[in-house]
Amino acid sequence: MKFFPKSFIFGAATSAYQIEGAAALDGRGQTAWDLRNKDEFGKPTGDVGDVACDHYHLYKEDVQLMKTLGLQSYRFSVSWTRIYPNGYGKINPKGVEFYQNLINELLLAGIEPAITIWHGDLPLALDQIGGWQNRETITHYLNYAKTLFDLFGHQVKLWFTHNEPWCAAFLNEYPINQQLEIAHHLLVAHAQAVKLYKNHPNGNGKIGIVLNLGKQYPNTFDVKDYLAARNIDGFINRWFLDPTLKGVYPADMVSLYQKHDIFFSVEAGDMELIQENKMDFLGINMYSRGIQAYTEEGLFNARGVSNPNAQYTSMDWEVCPRSLYDLLVDIKETYNNVEVIIAENGSAFEDTVSEDxxxxxxxxxxxxxxxxxATRQAIEEGCNITRYYAWSLLDNFEWGLGYSKRFGIIRVDYDTLKRTIKDSGLAYQKIIQERGL
Structure with a gap:
């Protein structure tokens, strides 16, 4: 047996829109996701999150399943529109009641709650005024964050400001200068929330961000392939790592953008704010790696290459645990061995249900x-990794892919909502019991 440190915490993660359902109940407001895959009469034309896993009604059963698995912590997100139906204005007491009940249930089961403030489900009212491109959204986000600290900060001691800001910034149709502006506003909001938490009466826990990271490798030893890998690393990883941990944007990427006449506005005081309000830990979501080959085409002179000898998940992501080890060692060496929480790690495969x-x-x-x-080996190497959250606790609504991809360690039958712990859930249960592999 190879053991994890005694203080290491094992958990699982979810997000509000992906599991809760109850989309039009108890005063919850709409998000942009509520309009997707629906016609003008609101009738679904594809997969929607209206019911999802119905965690809103089945949370007690889900907490008992977490207890059965032996989870020490549960990372979940709060639905902004359950607390503020329009993103601001009057607090919705029914929404507060739901999360209070969930937190109480978790604590009763001996499971530590960990809250993600924003996980991709922006209120529709804010989306309609430009979303994160509009700095007004930062003001509303801070008011929402403060409300959560006020309401739950005495019981919840682990907070994540944003989940995967890269996705919010770059997975859209905007031109890249606007995407960079969105990324910047998300980082300003993050720094403001860190500052707010540190000065809050309930702010005696820890707060950080969750970045989706993937180690980037050159396809060959050719120096041009190294450049391609470095550029994609700058685009995906360092563009968020450097400001949150060093207080500056990576110089090579800034000059690359400027060389192509790509600029975005930074208001006076923004970088000082980001610099001065350092978070307590770095949360990372890691699923796969990238292999980059040089090309004359495109801004980054890079094209992704597949590994013909590898196994791939049903997301078409390469299974490469070594890249998690390499990524963690990189973070240790580049960012002063910051505390790292693996906030999501998991895989989608085609599950088959046996006759029994x-x-x-x-x-x-x-x-x-x-x-x-790979995580344990990185800890052995001196990396400061304190937690691991499996993604996901439950099969769920996988954003643009609907219900076609299953990441859960617990299966959800979407017709009956029956939960079944998969072999992966049982394997995780054993690892947690034995605290090792």
Missing amino acids: GLVHDINRVDYLKSHLE
């Missing part, structure tokens, strides 16, 4: 074990 109703998801078991082993 069980799910023998051997590929996911292997993925989980190999990535936990």
Whole structure:
């Protein structure tokens, strides 16, 4: 047996829109996601999150399943529109009641709650005024964050400001200068929330951000492939790592953008704010890696290359646990061995249910074990990694992919909402019990 440190915490993660359902109940406001895959009469034309896993009604059952698995912590997000239906204005007491009940239930089960303030579900009213491109959204976000600290900060001691700001900034149709502006506003909001928390009466826990990161490798030893990998690393990883941990944007990327006449506005005081309000830890979501080859085309002179000898998940992501180890060692060496929380790590595979109703998801078991082993090896190497959250606790609404991809260590039958712990869930339970591999 190879053991994890005694203080290491094992958990699982979800997000509000992906599991809660109850989309039009108890005063919840609309998000932009509520309009997707619906016609002008609100009738679904594809997968929607209206019911999802119905965690809103089944949260007690879900907490008992967490307890069965032996989870020490549960990372979940709060739906902004349950607290403020329009993103601001009057607080919705029914929304507050739901999260208070969930937190109480978790604490009763001996499971530590960890809250993500914003996980991709922006209130529709804010989306309609430009979303994160409009600095007004930062003001409303801070008011919302303060409300959560006021309401739950005495019980919740681990906070994540944003989940995957890269996705919010760059997975859209905007030109890149506007995307960079969105990214900047998200980082300003993050720094403001860190400052707010540190000065809050309930602010005696820890706060950080969650970045989706993937180690980028050159396709060959050619210096041009190294440049391609470095550029994509700058675009995906360092553009958020450097400001949150060093207080500056990476100089090579700034000059690359400027060379192509790509600029975005930074208001006076923004960088000082980002610099001065350092977070307590770095949360990372890691699923796969990138291999980059040089090309004359495009802004980054890079094109992704597949590894012909690798296994791929049903998301078409390469399974490469070694890249998690490399990423963690990189972070240790580049960013002063900051505390790292693995906030999401997991895999989507085609699950089959056996005749006796069980799910023998051997590929996911292997993925989980190999990535936990990579984590353990990185800890042995001196990396300051304190937690691991499996993604996801439940099969859920996978954003633009609907219900077609299953990441859960617990299966959800979307017709009956029946939960079944998969073999991967049982394997995780054993790892947690034994605290090792």
